[in-house]
Amino acid sequence: MQGEWRSGRSRRQTSIREGAGNMPQSWIGRMSVVAGANRLIPKQTYLRIFLGVGLLFAIVSVPFAFLLSNQFSRYAMNQIDKVSEAEMAHSRDNAQFLLNKMISYGLNMYANKNIQAWMMADAESQGTQVDALAAGTQYMATEPFLDNVYMINMQTEHVIDLRYGIASFAQFRDPSLLDLVRHPHPSYQRFIPHELYGKTKLALVIPTVPSGQLSFGYLVLVLNEDLLKQYLLKDDGKAGVLSFILDDKGKAMLGPANDSFESLYDGYVSKVSAEQGSFTARYENETWSVQYAKIEPQGWTYFQMAKVAGIQSDFRTFQTRMTVFLASLIILLLAILFWNSRRTYRPFSQLANQLESKFGTGLRNMTSEGPSEEYRVIRYGIEMLENRMDQLDSSMREHRNVIKAEYLRQWILQGKLITPLETYLRQEAIPALFEKDGLFVGVIRINGYSAFKEKYSFASRKLVKYAMGNIAEEIIRREGFAEAVDLGGDHLVLLIAGGTLDGDLLPRLLEETGEQIMQWTQVRVALSVSGQKATVDDLRAVYQHVLELTMLQFVSGESKVFLERDFEAYMRKVEPLPDDSLLDDLIAKVRMGRTEEVSAGLDRIFEPMQSMLYAQSKFQLSHMLYTLFKAFNKLPSVESVEGINGLLESFDTLAGVRSWLESELLAIIEELSSRRNSSRRDEVVTEIVDYVRSHLHDPNLTIEEIAEHVSLSTRHARQVFKDVWGMTLSDYILQERVEEVKKLLDTTEWTVTDIGERAGFQTKSHFFTVFKKATGKTPSQYREGV
Template sequence: MQLVAFQRIYFRNFILFMAVFIIVFLPFIFLITTQFSRYAIEEVDRTAHTKVNEIRDNTEYVLEKLKGYALSMYEDQNIQYWLLGDQSDQLLAVAAMKSQNNFMYNEPFISRTYIINSLSQSVIDSKLGKSAFKDFEDHTILEKVAFNNDMYLSFFNHIVNDTEYLAMIVPTSPNKQEYGYLVLLIDKTKLMNYLFGPNLEETNDVSIFTVDGQRIMGGAFLELDQAIDQSFRSHTESNIDIEFQGDRFYINKAVSDMYDWNFYYANNYGNITQRIQAFKEKLLTFSFLSLGLIAILFFISSRRSLGSLSQLAEKIKDKYGSDLNNKNRISSILSNSEMKLIDRGLEAILTNVEQLNSSIRDHRDLIRSEHLSQWIFQGNLNQKSRHFFMQETKLLHTNYLYLSVIRIDSYLAFCEQYDFNSRKLLKYAIRNISEEILHKQGIAAESLDLGSDHLVLLIGSEEQEPVTLLPQLNDILEHISSITKISVSLAISNATSSQDDLRILYQHIYELTNLKFLSGENHIFMENEYEDFVQSLPATEISPHELIQFIQQGQFEQAIDKLRQQMKVFAGCSYSDCKLNIIHLVYELTKAFNKLNAIQQFKGIHQVLDRFSTLAQLQSWLEDVIREIISEMTIPKVKTRQEKIVHEIHEYIRTHLQDPQLSVERIAEHLSFSISYLRQMHREVTGMTMSDYILTEKIALAKKLLTSTDLTMYEIIERSGFLTKSHFFAAFKKLTGLTPKQYRESQPDIP
């Protein structure tokens, strides 16, 4: 009997749930429909107010544009020649008509134009051609030109052959004696479709009146428009209600001080309220249907979920047999089963909390990386980033800062061995190893993966000499090698501060990691080593930059010729100067192509040079190296390989968006490909140029910052990687059609 009573629990739960649900649900539905009606009416009013002001502004803009266009047309050289020249010269009339047609072709609102010469008593009509006053069909306009001087450069209604136009007379000096005039007849239908919209809702009406009650433009409801204008003459408010033919209209008014016109926007409240009421009825119907569906689903769900407990009870009955009458025992067993469900729920909650914590940590890491990137690429630490590092890290709480670069050796082989995601994980492991070792020693450190062959490590210390950090840095090298099996080079700067330019320092320290080619030994490179290397170079240094340019462009013959020229110059130097010049040449090749496999043999340059007994042997070896470099840079790639390279290009761009010096040349240098090949490959894979992609990504970042932050325009320009304000504004306007300020104002408020 106890199990039968238990099987009815789903029904009691269903009745209780539905009672509570109805008590809460029904008042909520009625409240929401009432609030919706009120909000809909208010929204219609706000929209109407905005719309009438928008129509007024657009009208003023278009008409002023037409004024300027009319003046340009009137001042056209061919038209002026006809007005002032010999009227018997038919070529002047033909030229004037041609200019007249050209101007009309470029302005669709102008339906017809007259060029009137009062001296010769002749008119050039854009529709009918040249004619004398006596033969001209529109005598009304001739009278207005002759006697109504107050109409010059003003818009007024004009009817020709039962068609109503908006007309304007030029020139601009009505009090000056003029003999030539230009009349524009503007197509009202096209103009109203443009200003009011071609699909104006039937519940709305728009009209424009002069201050003396003349309708300039309006819809098909002339009597309604006149009633609206008449009603406002006895009111000073910007919006009123009127009754017209049994319907109630709410009118919004806007005044144009430029033309002394009144703009009216009318909403038929009867139609609007009918639509709102119909929507309320649909909402209520849908709500009750939803309530019924929810009730059915809950009943089925309750029966199904609690039915499993009934099945469990049946199993307990079969298992315990004679003990079924022991009510307490069965109740105890069922209670234990329910506790297990609760326990599983708690486990799910704890899992979600852990996922949330992980998401927060990832978000913090993203923000930290953004601030670090901006600091390194911009060079200087802005106020927001300084506040972040003061609050979230210990870097700025120390006396001295050090910048260290960890560069992955044989990077091209590293890329070929691991796919993109694996490379990111390995570099993430290098970051964690570096930070953990330093943090354990109480040293502040923050690392950053710049999406290239190296990572940047900022270290905060109380010691002024970098040698005090050598034990920890050597420990980092050992752990990276033993854990990740990756060979890296590590260089560290002298002590600096947050006020110094980190960008210049970062470039210098990155270059310092290339000194591994001198001895081939893996140790911590310091700034004084580079200074010693530079001072050891001969005073008459021969620049290898032209040779490197030929190699980057894939021009093998020119590169070999340039190498041979330089080797001839080296041959004329003393032995020590010749050797130093060769070392400098090899060093520059290492810097330019350090990611290629062909360069990896340069480790321990002194040992490499000792293999050759003559300059000719060395020259032959260098020619082979150049051949290998160009071959690696221009080797054809299959489509899947191209897509992987483009993916890496995009990742590099995303991690360097804040760098104002980001360019196609920098990317080609990073990937060790020729610029022309990289451009061609990117266009083939994506359909767009790399320059366009970089600009698009920078503008996308700027749009995100405009809508999701309250940063100043200068800060957004800086974070988006633009060098100048003018470049940013021009690029943003080109891609979005709006200025940054207009774009920010057009978006929802920043949360």
């Protein structure tokens, strides 16, 4: 069977591996990519926010930068066009002004009388020649735009060339000019291109008559082409700017006129559709932006060209600079964003790390990997902190209850309130206890405490007493206020406030308390209460007296709430023994287990009673049994007695009472012996420790009282405690008191004297001696060191 199970398991593992091998590789690849992407995502929240916002900012900023640069480029282009139009208009106006000026200058020169005299003369005269030559030279010298001036006399067929002198038509070096002036021109006073020695220049013939009517003399002004280009045109090949002037037929009037530009001029005039405008053209495989403006009245057109590539290059340079600037701005903003994100959100990452390190795997198990991991860590961490705060709040409430109980125990055991305790109790813990008029002290004592101890463990006993205290508080608070205090023994102390509780109301409430305790806990109790006291009274004495009142239930056998007047009535009836030391000696012999000496002790006590009357002996026996009950009330053999009077009336002779009492005392010795040999030593020591801590404030706390509480002899209580705890009981009490002093010096501002009283030291000198011996410092020095 085992082999089959193993073979089946191996087949299943093989099939699983095969199934895994047959899984689609693409799916596995996608999973790997997703896992890798998750690993690339940083865990820190501030980094994720920075990367996300930075990416979003970059996605928004880069297109915005290009859009802004493009919009600016368009705006710049429009502005350039406007500037170019204005510049073109200015250049046109300059050209018109210069040409009109030259026309006016030529007409003025033509009207000169010396020049007119020579041009209209029908024969050559040296005087007229000299005067005309002088006048023309003067005009040419004052106008820099003139390159040369020709004065032509058609009658004498002579020409005065201001640069070369006077020559006849046959000797004139520019015969084509003579043909030019002889032919009619279609319009008045227009400049015409004139070529001489392969160089074309603008010339103005005066007068110009469209009808072709010949004149006796002509004045021809030849303009300086280089100077005109310098002032009217913009020619910069490196900058990609060209300008020229064309006539209405597309012939160059001013500007480059070689063959390489013929293709450039073709079709430009046909594109002129307004007085001023622009268009684009292709030239030498490049795109040019062409601005034009008409020059009137010449009928010419002024053109200015600029390479679009150059303009675009400038714009691209600007766009690049703008992009670099925006990129630098983006980097700066991202740095600011990273700093702000790190400063703002890094504490959350640190908080998540602290929470994760604080709560460990418990918190990591509640979170998952991913971008929102820190959010989950903080969320679950806060939830866990909230739970812990609830637990801490509950613990603090319990701690406040513990402090309150400690202070009330100190008040009861020391009998008075020191100022810090009174301030805390009156203002913070239980102000209602001090607001009411008067204070009552009550005691709830458990009957049959030995059986109670046998039935319940130490922790369970404390819970039952806690429940009893709650029942008492709930019932009494219907009419007043009550606070239950557990002193660690077989009883609870009730501090009751309320001026309206006088008379029978408070006893009735306590009777109801006893009934409810019996109903809910199945524990019989004895109850007693004092009269109204003041908070400044000796509360320890009142408490001890009220505790004594509960013992009257054993004497009387009555189930009632015992008051102070009941004790007074009892004490009036009871007469003390002739020698109280005999009874104390008997109690000591019982505690030490000396069986053989008990009978002799009883003989010495009962011998004087033989001569007493019945009533007297009955009172003596009542007092003796009452004292023995107080000493051994926690033993079952005595707790069965319901009333001393009823018990005594069941015996016919004094010898019968003695015989019964001797048997009871021997049973007590046996009970004590069995307890000494019991294996419950740890629980006994636990009870001793609890009693010591509950009565630490009591300056009168003794080892004998502690031994009595656990029903052991003093010697045996010391031995048991030392065996289990490792130190003597006296040293333990001093150690606890010193630790209490240290805690109060560290956590309060109480005076050293108040702290000493709070810790149960009887005198200030004893307090200082013990504390310095334990710590090497005085209390004041210790507080300063802290």
